[in-house]
Every structure is written in C-alpha cells, then in structure tokens.
Amino acid sequence: MSETEQQQEWTPIHGEPYRSVPYRPARMPEAESLAHAAELRERMRERRTVRQFAPDPVPAQVVRDAIACAATAPSGAHQQPWTFVLVQDPEVRRRIREAAEHEERVSYDGRLGEEWLAALRPLGTDEVKPHLTDAPALIVVFQQRYWLGEDGTKHKHYYVDESVGIAVGMLLSALHLSGLAALIHTPSPMRFLSQVLGRPENEKAFAVIPVGYPAPDCQVPDLVRKSLDQVLVEV
Ligand code: IYR
16 A cells, blocks of 8 residues: 555545556566565465354454455445444444344255255255354454445445455455464355444345454364365466
8 A cells, every 4th residue: 555545534525537646666576576475375265154163353454454355355436335243242243143143043954955955065054153252352344235325325335246256355364374274154045234333225245254263172174275276277
C-alpha cells in the first residue's frame, strides 16, 4: 500500500473521472524471486483446514492484520464489497453455533442429498460444530450485494462473489502465514448470521471462519492434493 493510500480516507469513486499515480515498485532479482516462490509454495503446502481447535486465545492483532491483508484484494470496479465481523464474545459464538447446528442437522438429515453426503464422507464432517465455540475467534465474512447512497439509492456492486472469494483466499493465506489455523465453514442457509450479528440488508453472509490453534489431539482427513501437472496447462 502506498503512503498516499494510507493517508487518504476512502470515499466511493463511482462516476469519478480517471486519475492515476505513478507505480514503480523495485524489481526483485530473479534469484530472490525464485527463493521466495519456492518457500511460499512449501509454506502454503503445509496449510490444512482445521476443525479441532485449542481454546487458547490468539493475538487479536494478528487476526486484524490478516483481515487488513484480505482487504487489499482486487475487486470489481474497486468496490471492495466486503465486511469482516470479528467475533470473540463467547456468548455470540455460542448463539452462532446453536443456529448453525440447527441448520446443519436439517442438511445432514437429508437436505444435502445422497450425492453430496457421499462427496463429504472423506472429510468426516457432520452436524456437530464444536469449532464454532472452541476456536477463540470467528471471522464472519459478509458480501455487500450493493451499497446504499446517503440518499438511500441502491448502487449495484459488480463481481461480488469473485471479489469476496479472492479476499477470503488472501485472508486464509495471511492467517496461515501468520501461524494461525482456520476453517472455511459455510452453514447453509446463512441468514441467521445477519440476524445474530445485526448486519444491514445490503450484506449477505459468505462464510464463517473459525481461527485459532489446532487442538493438541487435532486430526485432519488424510487427503491428497492434485499435483501441479494435474492443475496446470501451459500453452
Ligand atoms: N456446510 C456443511 C456441509 C459441508 C459442505 C461442503 I461442499 C464442505 O466442503 C464441507 C461441509 C458443513 O459445514 O458441515
């Protein structure tokens, strides 16, 4: 982030003329670039989705910094259509767990359908969601489907799913690289999150991300990632 960006307060740029500032980052020497890329690849390979958390607190500033990283994501028309709600209050986490487990019970009892349940079997998930109260922090990500002008006019946001998806990817990377474990949890339907957290009508819940340290006896499913050859096509 440039100094200009840090000093200026955000205001909507909708309909403003194009303005530009110079961008001249120092070019990284190739050897350094290769070393960073290889190290990052290895560190990202070590990330696992965690569902069993230790109750130990996490440094809240690490989570805030990770959210700040996520909020640097590119977005459709630079509309930054996201809100991150950091929940540490145990009573609010308890209410989120109760409502999520209610929805999940219906899902696992048949709403998902046999094909979906079969796809989930190797992950070992079920309707019991202890991570929502065991993890010391939850980040509830909302997507802003539109923004409300001061006069109450609704302005459309563009590529909201893509923008928020990119930001969440950056958030998961930042949390992992800062030493914290996380889970992307998508109870469905998620409307209860707007009610519990009192979010406005232009916001729709996107995911709940429990954050913490893995429990001492944490287990993760024995999964294999696709190799680079299987995901990369070079033309
Ligand atoms: N939301 C449910 C089901 C679930 C769905 C997918 I796709 C997953 O990758 C994992 C779980 C749950 O959280 O259990």
